[in-house]
Amino acid sequence: xxxxxxxRNIPSPAVIEAALAGAKHVPFWLDDVxxxxxxxxxxxxxxxxxxxxxxxxxxxxTALLAKQEDPARRVVVLESHTVGWAASxxxxxxxxxxxxxxxDNGESRFPEEIDQLNALGLANLNEIEQAVKDLGLDCEFExxxxxxxxxxxxxxxxxxxxxxGGDTVFLDQDQVRAELNSPTYxxxxxxxxxxxxxxxxxxxxxxxxxxxxxxVEIFEHSGATSLVPGxxxxxxxxxxxxGRVTAAKVALATNVFPxxxxxxxxxxxxxYDYVLMTEPLTPEQLESIGWSxxxxxxxxxxxxxxxxxxxxxxxxxxxYDALYHFGRGVKNEYEDSPETFRxxxxxxxxxxxxxxxxxxxxxxxxxxxxxxxxxAFFGTAHGxxxxxxxxxxxxxxAATHFAAKVMLDQLAGRDTERTRLKMVRSKPLPxxxxxxxxxxIQATRWSLDRADHNGGKRNLLLKTLDAVxxxxxx
Numbered sequence: 336x337x338x339x340x341x342x343r344n345i346p347s348p349a350v351i352e353a354a355l356a357g358a359k360h361v362p363f364w365l366d367d368v369x370x371x372x373x374x375x376x377x378x379x380x381x382x383x384x385x386x387x388x389x390x391x392x393x394x395x396x397t398a399l400l401a402k403q404e405d406p407a408r409r410v411v412v413l414e415s416h417t418v419g420w421a422a423s424x425x426x427x428x429x430x431x432x433x434x435x436x437x438x439d440n441g442e443s444r445f446p447e448e449i450d451q452l453n454a455l456g457l458a459n460l461n462e463i464e465q466a467v468k469d470l471g472l473d474c475e476f477e478x479x480x481x482x483x484x485x486x487x488x489x490x491x492x493x494x495x496x497x498x499x500g501g502d503t504v505f506l507d508q509d510q511v512r513a514e515l516n517s518p519t520y521x522x523x524x525x526x527x528x529x530x531x532x533x534x535x536x537x538x539x540x541x542x543x544x545x546x547x548x549x550x551v552e553i554f555e556h557s558g559a560t561s562l563v564p565g566x567x568x569x570x571x572x573x574x575x576x577x578g579r580v581t582a583a584k585v586a587l588a589t590n591v592f593p594x595x596x597x598x599x600x601x602x603x604x605x606x607y608d609y610v611l612m613t614e615p616l617t618p619e620q621l622e623s624i625g626w627s628x629x630x631x632x633x634x635x636x637x638x639x640x641x642x643x644x645x646x647x648x649x650x651x652x653x654x655y656d657a658l659y660h661f662g663r664g665v666k667n668e669y670e671d672s673p674e675t676f677r678x679x680x681x682x683x684x685x686x687x688x689x690x691x692x693x694x695x696x697x698x699x700x701x702x703x704x705x706x707x708x709x710x711a712f713f714g715t716a717h718g719x720x721x722x723x724x725x726x727x728x729x730x731x732x733a734a735t736h737f738a739a740k741v742m743l744d745q746l747a748g749r750d751t752e753r754t755r756l757k758m759v760r761s762k763p764l765p766x767x768x769x770x771x772x773x774x775x776i777q778a779t780r781w782s783l784d785r786a787d788h789n790g791g792k793r794n795l796l797l798k799t800l801d802a803v804x805x806x807x808x809x
Contacts, residue, residue: 337788339636340486340519346684346691354680355695360671362425363612363649363697364536371540373417377554377578383411385746386573386582388559388595390414391423392732393724394588395542396739402549404743410551411580413573415558415592419539422590422731425701427610427641427653429481429631430733432460432529435758436709438497443801444708445758452758457529459737464531470545474538475646481530481631484511485522489790490635494524502527515626517686530631532643533732562595564717571720584746586739587723590731591665591704596716596723601765603726604772605665605702609675610653611683612645612697616690621648623689637783637791640682649696652683657703657780661773670700703729708763710734713741722746726763
């Protein structure tokens with residue numbers, strides 16, 4: 336098989352080790368904001384109109400929007416750890432318009448409504464931008480757009496075909512290197528309106544701040560252990576280790592963690608994504624690569640990289656490996672993978688050889704709630720008193736805002752444009768139980784890597800999975 340650009344230009348092991356030496360094993364974003372005062376845990380018996388389980392983006396948006404809709408509604412949020420500690424404090428901060436993990440994925444799964452989904456996704460991003468302004472969210476929001484880059488010859492035609500001559504512009508080799516100077520780039524596609532960037536942990540903290548100001552009660556270190564129908568069947572009781580809340584409605588926003596609804600536990604698997612952050616670039620280093628328009632970037636491989644600048648001009652570099660561990664476990668020990676971090680550092684220095692000598696200040700990982708259709712799914716349980724949204728597959732920063740609206744519509748029994756969508760009414764195919772899940776996922780990862788080495792051509796396994804609507808991605 337042919338080698339990829341990252342295998343043809345490998346830095347020396349000494350250079351890679353020097354770059355990683357001293358990197359803190361902690362998410363940069365959470366380290367940057369520092370510890371916050373921890374909310375009290377839930378103890379004793381409580382009553383609420385709405386209980387939200389999970390204080391990441393999805394849960395916080397749900398609580399905030401519910402309180403804006405009805406200020407008199409008593410809203411309680413239960414969080415097993417602290418606000419934004421999981422995916423919401425560890426992601427790349429890409430706020431994408433797409434609700435379907437990209438246009439191509441959406442078109443293949445929901446062809447009859449892809450234009451509507453694209454329009455709703457762009458409107459959703461615009462609403463988030465407006466909310467940042469109206470609520471005064473201090474989260475380093477930048478509407479930069481993003482550039483997808485071709486690093487192999489076969490990818491150039493794909494970018495040309497996707498350009499629309501308006502806000503989505505094809506860049507030839509010289510043009511893309513003028514935006515960001517890498518010898519690996521052959522072409523680019525600049526989507527100017529469909530991406531914003533944020534500081535992930537600040538966004539979570541700010542959403543929690545506004546929730547509290549509106550009267551939402553957030554209980555931290557209060558993981559929900561079960562939910563059961565209340566006496567008489569009109570309410571739902573959510574139990575924690577030290578208390579319980581009886582509520583008229585419950586919204587589940589637990590994402591990668593095992594669902595309180597057993598019926599949903601085969602619909603997602605936890606996939607670990609790994610990230611590096613450099614020290615701040617010097618003016619000379621920044622001049623050597625350009626990047627004056629500060630767009631988000633990603634390449635087009637199946638095993639792709641994503642990267643961006645922080646407010647203080649560090650480079651976040653993540654992606655490529657998407658690691659699944661047998662048994663669907665979510666464990667701290669899975670967050671350290673020295674081999675993956677070395678691989679990421681090598682690929683970074685291949686992309687930007689002019690930055691040799693730079694140090695990585697942080698390395699970390701987080702679990703992604705991957706579904707077989709690569710985008711969120713929705714539903715209700717307990718006679719419509721429980722709503723859920725999960726399976727965002729790595730593009731949840733913006734999609735969680737849309738999902739919060741879907742859950743609130745469904746819990747209220749409203750017939751809306753959102754609830755009529757096939758994407759909302761349908762479910763993905765579940766992943767099989769172990770050991771079949773592990774065998775299938777590893778075979779798929781091998782096949783995706785093989786496709787990247789074979790001009791993007793998909794083998795029989797990938798074609799079969801495509802045909803039946805099964806997949807694996809991060």
